[in-house]
Amino acid sequence: MSDLHRLNTQDIELGTTQVLQRHLTRHVGTARPISQRRLDFEFARPRLLREMAAEATGVFFYVYPGIAATAAFTVEKGNPAFGSSLTIGLAYCFGIALAIITCASTSGGHFNPAITLCFATWQGFPWRKAPFYIMAQIFGAFAAGLVLMAQYHEQMASLSHDLAGSGIDGAIATGPASVFITYWQPSGNGPGWVFLVEFFVASFIGLVIWAVLDPANPFVTPSAAPFIIGIAYACMVWGFSSFSISTNLARDLGCRLVAAMFYGRNAFSYKNYWWIGMFVNIPATFFATGYYELVLRDSLDRIGLGHAQHEDGDEGLVTHFAKHGLIRDVDIDMRYVRSKS
Template identity: 55%
Template sequence: MRRLHTHDMEIGVTEAVQRHAQRYVVHPKPVSQRKLDFEHSRPRWMREMAAEAIGVFFYVYPGIASQASFFLNGTEPIFGSLFQIGWAYAIGIAFAIITCGATSGGHFNPAVTICLAIWQGFPWKKVPYYIFAQVFGSFLAGLVLVGQFHPQMTALAAGFRALHMSPNSLGGPGSILCSFLGAGQTNYGYLFLIEFFVCSFIGIIIWSVLDPANPFISPTSAPWAIGLGYACMIWGFASATISTNLARDLGTRIVAAIFFGGDAFNRYSPIAIFVNIPATIFATAVYEVILRDSFAIIGKGHNTHVDGEEGLMRHLTKTGTIEQGASNTIRGQNGDDYA
């Protein structure tokens, strides 16, 4: 009490501490009409595109910056590791969702945007805008990184050229920005399979996290769960060469082509760029057809039947659920309580 200088011992320690803390809280400034008018005048599409670009930047930059620290210092353990790189991407994804998800929905992946348009009613007219913004965010992340590490990356590129090797090869400056194959990786069918599996795995995690009927996830933990899904795939398959995201790879690959040669778009690049889309569509189909429980979502109050209460009653009558009584109408056929 002497340290708090409140002299309010009679009201109790808890109340005294609360009063002391409140004295040092900066109260928010009242919102002016001018600010409201300005925010109302901003085009919605521009805010969404900016959020997607900034979000992808927040996701890509920590990962490639961690790779730059690792590769530009001779892969010395003191400057990083595959474990560190995986965490950099995971935390970057979490930061991206936390920072920009509330504005644009937090897609940050062209395949996710396309799947939301197919299954969740996302407007198709917005799909090209979102994809452009996502690729641009990745391009900007690569551009900033090259600007920051330009002397080191230029010296590394010169060393590779002196050995008659392309800078756009594993260990070169290009591989800091995007994925390139090792010398022994020549089986493109195997690379396709690995990329397809990785993207499908991540896709199922994303849809399970976004499922409002999932009792094991909350909005506060969702960014970290999705980020850890990416990190697990990096830890498991980075040695096999993976990309995981069209925007992440294409944007930085364009930067690699500008600074280190057009061979950045080699025979492997279509796998790195395009497999993400069919794999994520496949993962979404698996979740929608096998794992999704729309009745549970309706029961939890997160959605409604397309025909309203009348449609829901028809379903309950058809399935025999209504016969169990009013108290059991929001129970699953396997006995799980969705209320």
């Protein structure tokens, strides 16, 4: 019965749900019987569109609280009563956790183009779905930016007016456009330094995500997984918010498009660092997940715990043991495997 929701999908969705394989029965109220009409409706829904909607919604849940906390801090010009890097980090932390809790059971909970590409590379996620997931993720961030702009437009306009009176463009590191996107703080550091900061921050987050999603990891419970991933992101916000970080192409590009709509081309051209915030997280995440796959992953633990199987079944596993001297009598073990099957 646990596999009914995968029926007729022709592939296995991979993502956060890898660590959410078992669910406790929860009694939160008496549910009325499910009608056949309801089942027919759900069966007729296009699965890919549901997954895209879940990815877009999840990114919205992740980005919206983060940029809202940033907006409150920015429009009040750093007044600690309205926020700090602590509140911004916590907003992203809980936003990511709520995104996973709300949407990961439908799409796998990627919420980041780099994560989608890594799942396609390392874990067999269908490449044909990757472009659709990425488009949905970018749209989710774009929608979050538009909603926030609608809610904060008066405060943003007032801040832009104050900056204009001082001869300062609103699309700068301290302006209202910085609510939406990465604007590296003015400093003497060049693109190489900015690249390294973004690379290692995204690598840190990617490595934590990959470790949390390893079903053989004994230190992560299903209920803790969303919050651990959120905490990893919050730690990087707390450590590097003084000169800004991005870590996610969808979050950066979607919100950057909103900033460009309202504040002009400076959303892309300011200091010409836009490509770092947008794209560096992809090779960084590949570096982190590759390190985990090639150095830290123990596939035998996954097989032993029932989360995976050898590509040749039990016979392939016995052959592996014999090849490396872990068992002595292959014939006896092969007969045992056949008798069990």
